[in-house]
Amino acid sequence: MRFLHTVLLVLEKDLRIEVRSMEIFYTTVFFAVACVLVFSFGFVREGEPIEGAAAGILWIAIAFSGTLALGRTFERERHGDTLRALMMAPVDRPALYVAKLLGVLVLLAAVEAVVVPLIALMFQAPLFAEPLMLGGLLFAGTVGFAAVGTLFAAMLVRARSRDVLLPVLLYPITVPVIIAGVRGTAALLQGEPDVGMARAWLSMLVFFDVVFITLALWTFEPLMTD
């Protein structure tokens, strides 16, 4: 109960600050939309998109804007060194990690709510043909990406070159998640959606999620103290 209480308390505080400033929401959405528009100029010729491009661009937009959101989320805790105040509180420290992870997921869900319809429009992609499977892929992929990203962003909060280090550390480790997300989404976007293949990739994403979240919960406290 105390664990859940801490998660909700920190999440509520983060969302309250974000609703007040809308800083991370606007910057991540703007970045993701700009990303999709730039790619649409390159990959859509005379109204015809290159086959298979939509899935890749969707996950690139999520990964890039996610990196931006992760960095900004922890930048807030750097001002006034409030992350140390959170670490000093008599709470389960992994609860702080879960709260931060949920905050990033809420932000990325908002980004995806804008980007998915935009990609469907710009690339004439049948993204809503299998809405439940697409939702599952997006959810599981975003959780896997954010699970690793939240841990690294927290670790790097006091590093001088954190803005450079975060993507350098994050992308190599989350490559399996991004590949699974792209392949699963591509399976749904082909002429005849291959739901079986998408389900296989979804299972792999769920496996990555379990591994990454377990490792992050296990390592968060030792990595953050000192």
Add this chain to the structure above:
Amino acid sequence: MGPPFDSLTFADVTRSFGRRRALHRVSFTCHAGEIVALLGPNGAGKSTLLSVAATLMTPTSGEVRYGQHTAAGGGAALRARIGLLAHDLYLYPELSAAENLTFFARLQGVRDPARAVDEALVRAGLSDRRNDAVAGFSRGMRQRLATERALLHGPQLVLLDEPFTGLDDSSTSALKSRLQTLRAAGRIVLLTTHDLEAIEGVIDRAVVLSAGRLLILPEGTAGLRERYRRASAV
């Protein structure tokens, strides 16, 4: 509440950052109902020692004991008995004074957060600014608020890093009275400051750190500044 303790003991505490040694075999004890000042020039290791005492940093060697407990053995329950006012104030500028205190009160598990926050705001002299964002506060106002944040949960061990920074005369007097109240309540107070005049007559004892090593502050009737000057000159 966590494990009770009536003393804080640094036993041969050394802390290194790479090849740089910030603390070198520091040993001393603070007792309940005592206000101990940690003096020393910039970079002497004062803030590092407070971080170690606050369990935010582990010593490279040696140990810190909270009564009979160590930081590793105390865990979250021990942290519930420690209050830290650091140089960075641990406040969210986007939130109001009341929201900041309410958040930390709930995080600390304070029984009646609303009442605790009201009382803290009165003590900080910020009741009329309770709903204003902290971003608009002066340094002194933020300092007062951060002091109340650190003391909100009634900690047994109070660690104050430069608590007089930015305070005007009346706020300095109020903080001195607060320190005396903490002493009377049997708290252990360890503070750092460069404002020796402000703590003269308030503290029970002072220890001096220089380049991470503990120096002896000479006893005597001379003022604190004079004794500190003599200790630093050795």
